[in-house]
Amino acid sequence: MIKEIGAAATVIAGAVGTAAAWGPIAGTLVGVCGAVSGVAAKVWKRREARVVDRLDRMTRRYAHTYRESVLAGLRFIDLKGLATLGVATPELDEVYVQVSLVPQPAHQVGGGLIAHVGAAARHDIGDFLDQDAPALLAVIGTPGSGKTTLLRHTARRICTDRGRKRRIPVLLYLRDHIDAVTRGVALPTVVAGTLRDEAARVPPGWFEQRLRAGDCVVLLDGLDEVARREDRLTVSSWVEHQARTYPDNDFVLTSRRGGYEEAPVEGARILATRPFTPGQVKEFVHTWYRASERITTGTVGDDVDRAAATAAEDLLSRLRDASDLDELTANPLLLTMIANVHKYRGALPGRRVDLYAEICQVMLWRRQEAKRLDRAIPGDRLEGLLRALAHRLMVEGVRELPKAAVVETFTPLLRRVSTQMTAEDVVADVSSNGLLVERENDRYAFAHLTFQEYLTAVHIRDKALVALLVENADNPWWRETTLLYTALVDADEVVRGCLARGTVPALIRAYDCLEDGADLDATLRADLWAMLDSAQDGRLPLDQLRLVAGVLLSRYLRDAVTLPSGARLCRSPVPANLYRLFELTTAGVTRMAHSAGPVIGIGDQQAAQFSRWAESTLGEGIRFPSMRELARPEAGCVADKDVWTTTGLRNGHPGEHPHWVTQSALTPILETDLVRLIPLIAAVDVWSALVYLSESPDDTAQHVRLFRASKWGVFHRTPMPKSRLTADEARMWADRWRGEIRVMLHRFPPVVFLDARGPVGILSTYVGKALAEAYEKATAHADKRAFTDSLLNCLPFTQGERVMNPGSVLPRWNRVKSLLAEWSGMPPWAQHASRELRRASVVLQSPGKLHREAASTIRVMAVCLAGERGLVEQHTAASLEEVIYGATMLHERAESRRRRSEVIVLVQDAKESLFARPPR
Numbered sequence: 001m002i003k004e005i006g007a008a009a010t011v012i013a014g015a016v017g018t019a020a021a022w023g024p025i026a027g028t029l030v031g032v033c034g035a036v037s038g039v040a041a042k043v044w045k046r047r048e049a050r051v052v053d054r055l056d057r058m059t060r061r062y063a064h065t066y067r068e069s070v071l072a073g074l075r076f077i078d079l080k081g082l083a084t085l086g087v088a089t090p091e092l093d094e095v096y097v098q099v100s101l102v103p104q105p106a107h108q109v110g111g112g113l114i115a116h117v118g119a120a121a122r123h124d125i126g127d128f129l130d131q132d133a134p135a136l137l138a139v140i141g142t143p144g145s146g147k148t149t150l151l152r153h154t155a156r157r158i159c160t161d162r163g164r165k166r167r168i169p170v171l172l173y174l175r176d177h178i179d180a181v182t183r184g185v186a187l188p189t190v191v192a193g194t195l196r197d198e199a200a201r202v203p204p205g206w207f208e209q210r211l212r213a214g215d216c217v218v219l220l221d222g223l224d225e226v227a228r229r230e231d232r233l234t235v236s237s238w239v240e241h242q243a244r245t246y247p248d249n250d251f252v253l254t255s256r257r258g259g260y261e262e263a264p265v266e267g268a269r270i271l272a273t274r275p276f277t278p279g280q281v282k283e284f285v286h287t288w289y290r291a292s293e294r295i296t297t298g299t300v301g302d303d304v305d306r307a308a309a310t311a312a313e314d315l316l317s318r319l320r321d322a323s324d325l326d327e328l329t330a331n332p333l334l335l336t337m338i339a340n341v342h343k344y345r346g347a348l349p350g351r352r353v354d355l356y357a358e359i360c361q362v363m364l365w366r367r368q369e370a371k372r373l374d375r376a377i378p379g380d381r382l383e384g385l386l387r388a389l390a391h392r393l394m395v396e397g398v399r400e401l402p403k404a405a406v407v408e409t410f411t412p413l414l415r416r417v418s419t420q421m422t423a424e425d426v427v428a429d430v431s432s433n434g435l436l437v438e439r440e441n442d443r444y445a446f447a448h449l450t451f452q453e454y455l456t457a458v459h460i461r462d463k464a465l466v467a468l469l470v471e472n473a474d475n476p477w478w479r480e481t482t483l484l485y486t487a488l489v490d491a492d493e494v495v496r497g498c499l500a501r502g503t504v505p506a507l508i509r510a511y512d513c514l515e516d517g518a519d520l521d522a523t524l525r526a527d528l529w530a531m532l533d534s535a536q537d538g539r540l541p542l543d544q545l546r547l548v549a550g551v552l553l554s555r556y557l558r559d560a561v562t563l564p565s566g567a568r569l570c571r572s573p574v575p576a577n578l579y580r581l582f583e584l585t586t587a588g589v590t591r592m593a594h595s596a597g598p599v600i601g602i603g604d605q606q607a608a609q610f611s612r613w614a615e616s617t618l619g620e621g622i623r624f625p626s627m628r629e630l631a632r633p634e635a636g637c638v639a640d641k642d643v644w645t646t647t648g649l650r651n652g653h654p655g656e657h658p659h660w661v662t663q664s665a666l667t668p669i670l671e672t673d674l675v676r677l678i679p680l681i682a683a684v685d686v687w688s689a690l691v692y693l694s695e696s697p698d699d700t701a702q703h704v705r706l707f708r709a710s711k712w713g714v715f716h717r718t719p720m721p722k723s724r725l726t727a728d729e730a731r732m733w734a735d736r737w738r739g740e741i742r743v744m745l746h747r748f749p750p751v752v753f754l755d756a757r758g759p760v761g762i763l764s765t766y767v768g769k770a771l772a773e774a775y776e777k778a779t780a781h782a783d784k785r786a787f788t789d790s791l792l793n794c795l796p797f798t799q800g801e802r803v804m805n806p807g808s809v810l811p812r813w814n815r816v817k818s819l820l821a822e823w824s825g826m827p828p829w830a831q832h833a834s835r836e837l838r839r840a841s842v843v844l845q846s847p848g849k850l851h852r853e854a855a856s857t858i859r860v861m862a863v864c865l866a867g868e869r870g871l872v873e874q875h876t877a878a879s880l881e882e883v884i885y886g887a888t889m890l891h892e893r894a895e896s897r898r899r900r901s902e903v904i905v906l907v908q909d910a911k912e913s914l915f916a917r918p919p920r
Contacts, residue, residue: 062203063168067159069199070169074152077336090291096153097276097284098124099146099332101139104272106264109140109257122274125154129217129250130164136243138265139254141273143432144333147254150273151219154252158217166250168216170207174235175225182234187211187218187242214248224259224432236263243267258432275330281319284332286312288339315342320561320571325355328448334359353487356454360386364435377419377426383455385410385426386435387462390446390455395468397477399452400445403427403438450480457484470497474505482509483516491518495528504550504617511551536577538584549581550617557622557908561634566910569625571637573598573903574610582613601893601900603807607644610904621909629907642901649805649902658899661885662801669888670863671788673856674774678787680741681767681775682712687737693730708779768829770794770867794867802885806893806902809886810844816883819876820865830865837861841883844890855891859884 076089077096100122128135141147155169170191174181180190188207195202210216220239226232243251243265253265260270276284286309293308294300319326319338328334341355364379364386389409393401401409410423421429427444430436437447446452460468460481469485470493472478486494491513498510514520514528534540535548556578560568579599583590586609602610607624615622626646629635640652651657689705696702703724725733767775770791778787820826820834840857843850865872866880892898 062201062206065198066168066195066202069195069197070155070171071159074156074171078148078152090288090295092149092153093156094291095284095287096149097280097287097332099150099153100274101125101128101271102274104140104270106138106140106257106261106270109142109272123271125150125252125271126157128269128271129154129252130166134214134248135250135252136265136268137250137252138260138268138270139252139273140257140260140270141254142331143256144331145273145275146332147273148221149332151221151252151254154217155219166215166217168210169219170216171219171221173221173225175222178226178231178235181238182231184238187246211246211249214246216246217250218242218246218252220251220253223253223255223263226259229262232259232263236265239265240267256432276332276335277330281329281335282316284335285315285339288312288336289315315339318342326562328359328450333362337362353454353457353484356450356484357458360435360451360455364430377417377421377429381417381419382426382430385413386430387455387459388413389436390452391459393446393452394456394478394481399449400443403442403444406444453480454484456481457488460485461488466493469494473498473501473509474503476505479509479512483512483518486513486516486518489519491520492524495520495524499527502547504547504554507547508551508554511555515555535581535584538590542585545581545585546617549578549585552578552581553614553617557618557906560908561637563629563632563634565629567629568908568910569629569635569638570906570908573600573638573641573643573905575599579610579904582610586613598903600903601806602644602902602904603809604644604649604805605807605811607807607902607904611906614906623907623909625905625907638903638905641903641905643903643905648803652901656899657803658893658901659803659805659889660801661804661889666885666888667792670792670859670884671785673860674788674791674863675784676856677771677860678775678778678784679712681771682709682779683737683741684767685709685775687734687741690725690730690734690737693725694727694734697725697727697730711779711782768827768833768864768868771864791863791867802882804882804886804889806886806890809883809890812879812882812886813841813844816862816876816879819873819879823872823876830868833861833864837865844887850887850890850894852891852895855887858887862887 075091077092102121102123125137125139128137139147139150151171155171158164158167158169161167170187172190172194176194177190180193188205188211191207192202223232223235226235239251239253243249251268253260253268289308289312290305293304293311297304315338319329325338329338337358338355341358360383361379364382389401389406392405392409393399406427407423410426414421414423414426427436431438431444435447435451436444438444446455460466466485466489469478469482473482473494482494495510495513495518498506498513511528514525531540531544531548532552535545538545540548552575556572556574557568557570559572560570562568576597576599579602580590611622611624624644624646625635627650630638630643630645630650638652642652642658643650649657649659685705686709689702689709692699693702773794774787774790777790778784780786817838823830826834836857840854840861843854862880862884866877866884872880889898893900
């Protein structure tokens, strides 16, 4: 029987020895069975199917237990090391935002907190894992870029995705296994040693078999956190060995750039983490607040989600208002810290100094302590070294120093610290944590100018160097450092120093301290506010008005969004108060009301003058935005505004352009104006006929003219006694009609020259050829429409529509005046029309006062002149046409029948990079 069992075992082993479903227990039993005699072969044969099925169930049950253990251990986001924590930690899946990756050589990955990777496509790590060919990946990223969170979330995804080829995640934090790795302990043993609770009851050999079968994704976190370089090299070699030993599995290793470059993994494909996009920042903030609000209230529902959305939008709005913070949000760790500080301290951005303090602490030592990593120098002492370095950079006016200068700064300070570290060691240490970055050519700078400014402010406070800030009160380089300093101590001495200097930049600095919420003496605070009020009332001397104007302009420009070009687009239109100071400082008078709202309805010429004034006031690149800049998503804050641009008005209301004047809309307006001319021209016709009859009373044609004119009702005020007149009667009625016409001229703008000389009886002598011909056609048909059609048809107007900028109408008219002045041989009626046109056009200097009569006069006179073919040059007629269109548009604006909506929005071009500034 023993022989039979042995034979059966041999058969079973041969049949299923390679089947992964047997597991380690199955393999052990097969071995035992092989050693037993074949006496019990028949018994075993009956039970073999039952044993295999039971072992298979045991294997699947442990795989389920292991995955549940992984999910439970990675349920929450890791916030260890953060100084500000809430009442509970959000779950990872609730707040996770994709950490995007891009293939990138390690040497091109930045070392600072804010990395800027090129414009290549963004990838999810899932794009590289679970493919037919196993992957060996090295994920390289800046400090806080989300490398650990990426691995934790990947492990959870593997556990929950049933459609994967490799469904067993193995996550190891390399810093916790340095001893085992350096001793060459195999991967299955290292993994088994990390298990707790139910998962610790792993069947013998289970991990070995899963790795041999290629069922695993091995996630190895933090090569750079292995402190000693020789240990990192050992760990790297160990990873290579495990990848060769278990070649059918996916392997992912994470590290900062420096740690990986010292100990690269052969054959690994390098992927760089990418900073968060603005869309990802918004997504994270909203998901973070929703999760936090649900934890805080212990409930879910629409009310909770609305409260979370409100708080999230508040933070996003504050970040947009604080550009220095906004740039930091691209780093996931810093964004998490900012969200925590905002929610649980409510300290953004007024006390941003607290946030910078927390960032420096976390990056320098809190996270290391939370990970139980040894520190060779206390964190506060390390920060003191960086404060001194930041102060030196600020004083020298540069962003970076060569390594020798950094070592020179640290060396004397290290003598005061009990440590074995050299200055070179400190440089290597602080440049690995992300605050200090090694750029090219062995030069070092802080990862962000904000940290340099903050650390300098703390250094000035600790060393009582406030005189340095007063000395640089009008130096823009020191602005943020000054504000951060006044957030730490009171601002009295700084503000007094700013006022004493009496320059626009220094006064701006004083108001910056005031608006930033600095602790300030009540008298100084009142004096600063009183200066603004006095400026708006025009009660300050011109030199002080210019100072205050510069302050308001600077404050306006600061509320801006940064475009990809580096230029900053203001988030709101120029306020009326600022425009009022522009008028006071340039013309000495103002037509603008004292208002904090935007200035609206400004023409292009006035807007251009304001832009030039703004640039001359601050001496910087200030201009209108371009159409392309306003089309960018960042410009959404002024998307619905009619904004002046470098190429004209950008209409924020498609289909409702405020400057469009169409010929179809203008024609009935002109017809109304011109029809009112008919009685006046008829009266002139009567008078000219009477003048002729006074010399030739028997001229029948002149009596016909009198009868023809009666069709237009010109005799209703002074009826003619009979149809035929003697010479004496004609002279008497001619004198009387001269007065009658003058009365009519009071009811309508004059278009005739009554004292004309020339052939008596020719109407064109008095009113011009175009009007005379139109009148003749209207009289022949007794039709007013014939009059307007005839007149409009002879005008050289273009069809369609015109865009007339309000500010360009007056310059167009000035051009018309100069062209008319060049008209040699101008007939008397044209001279008269030109004078009337000039008289009526005076109101163009104050377009808001362009009343109906003036607008009508301008149109009629321009029509009379423009219709004279053969007399008026084509370019003169075109300019007259523009005046007609422009006067109509201005009149409709003055009567509020057309919206006045033009606003001024300014752009400030990017300044020269501070990295390029030479030492002073």
